[in-house]
Amino acid sequence: MESLLSQFTILSNQALQDKNFDPSTVEDLMKLFEIEAYKSWAAMELQHQNEVKEAEVAMQQAEDYLDSVMESAMDEFRRFEEEMERMAKTELNSLVETAEGARRMGNFMEKAATIASKRYIEAALNSATASMKSAWKGLSTNKVHPS
Template structure:
């Protein structure tokens, strides 16, 4: 392109100095400019197409990477969720087992308390009965004796 500009400058100077200058020589030069412009335009379009293709490739690679990262994250989340389900189930089962043991122990303590209270009442009744017998005996043995008053 530089060579064409130099040639155009020379022809322009010649056209200004020479009255017999043929304008068709400039027209031929202008056709060369047109060819060069088309070549430059084609090269720019090719470069633009290449850049567009690179951008598409980069976007595809980025989408694939994002999909891969998202798949990994979801897989990790699923593993975490399964682990939490397993831990919470084990903890729940442990609490249910402890509650069942506490319920059984409560029933046993209730039975023991009921048994102890029955034995206590029985002992109290026996003691009261013995006291009454003793009192009746004391009264009956003292009824023969008359008080001197």
């Protein structure tokens, strides 16, 4: 482009000094300017397209990376969730076993209390029966031998 400007300056000086100067020479030079401008525009357009492609590639790489990170995070979350569920089931089973043990112990203690109360009642009845027999014996002995 600089050489075209130099050539244009030379032609301008010739046009001012030479009365036989052919103006079509300037027109030819202007066509060269137009071609150079088009080449420059085409080069910039190509550079722009290359930059767009590079940006698209970078964007795709970023999306792929984000997808990878998100998938890893989701996998880790699933593993965490499974571990928490396993721990919750283990804790629940432990509580159920403890509750079942407490229920069995309660049933055992209820049976033991029932047996103990029956034996207490039997012992009380036996004691009352013995006391009554003794009292009857004492009464009947007093009737036979009046003192």
